Amino acid sequence: MKKMLCIALVGLVSAQVQAADNTMNGQLNPVATVEADSSSMAQAGLALIPMLTQSLGVTEAQATGGMGSIFQAVQGAMSTSDFNSLSKAVPNMDSLLSAAPAVDTSKKSGGNLLSGAMDAAAQYGAKTKVGAQLLSQFKSLGLSPDMISKFADVAKTYLQKGEMPQTADLLSTALSSVLK
Numbered sequence: 001m002k003k004m005l006c007i008a009l010v011g012l013v014s015a016q017v018q019a020a021d022n023t024m025n026g027q028l029n030p031v032a033t034v035e036a037d038s039s040s041m042a043q044a045g046l047a048l049i050p051m052l053t054q055s056l057g058v059t060e061a062q063a064t065g066g067m068g069s070i071f072q073a074v075q076g077a078m079s080t081s082d083f084n085s086l087s088k089a090v091p092n093m094d095s096l097l098s099a100a101p102a103v104d105t106s107k108k109s110g111g112n113l114l115s116g117a118m119d120a121a122a123q124y125g126a127k128t129k130v131g132a133q134l135l136s137q138f139k140s141l142g143l144s145p146d147m148i149s150k151f152a153d154v155a156k157t158y159l160q161k162g163e164m165p166q167t168a169d170l171l172s173t174a175l176s177s178v179l180k
Helices: 002-024 030-037 041-045 048-056 060-075 080-089 093-099 113-124 126-140 146-160 166-178
Strands: none
Touching: 048 060, 048 146, 060 080, 060 093, 060 126, 060 146, 060 166, 080 166, 126 146, 126 166, 146 166
16 A cells, blocks of 8 residues: 555656646646636736836836826726726726825925926816826836836737737827827
8 A cells, every 4th residue: 555655656746847847848837727728807917017017127016006007097088988998908907096106286386396397287287187197106106207108018018919909099099198
């Protein structure tokens, strides 16, 4: 009995070592493939954040906060049905929206150039104000203004590869109108 148990144990360990070798050699791991195939749509949506962190070298907090800020900005520039489509294409949209940093609009101009710019932007219209708030949110995340377009490019690539590629154009159009 002990001999059969040892043989079975050696066989199991050998199979695990072989699977690890195959994975390291670039061959598919059948267990990982089955797990990946059974992942939910919500987990697939989380792939946007790793795309941002890997391609832009930002932290996870910057990635989630930055995308949440962009989605907050475009929400007002899109029709309800367009934003609902975008929300369906990006699972966990609510989590991203809530990760966006708050914009402190209680400050009056005088001490800070950015708050002065936001006050001036408010005089020219809601979309201009939203654009200024987006810049402020990126700044609070430690991100420069040029990162907004980089985030948008990664998001568009993500959306184009998804099940609703038309949402990439919706995002692009709405973001362009906010940043004019």
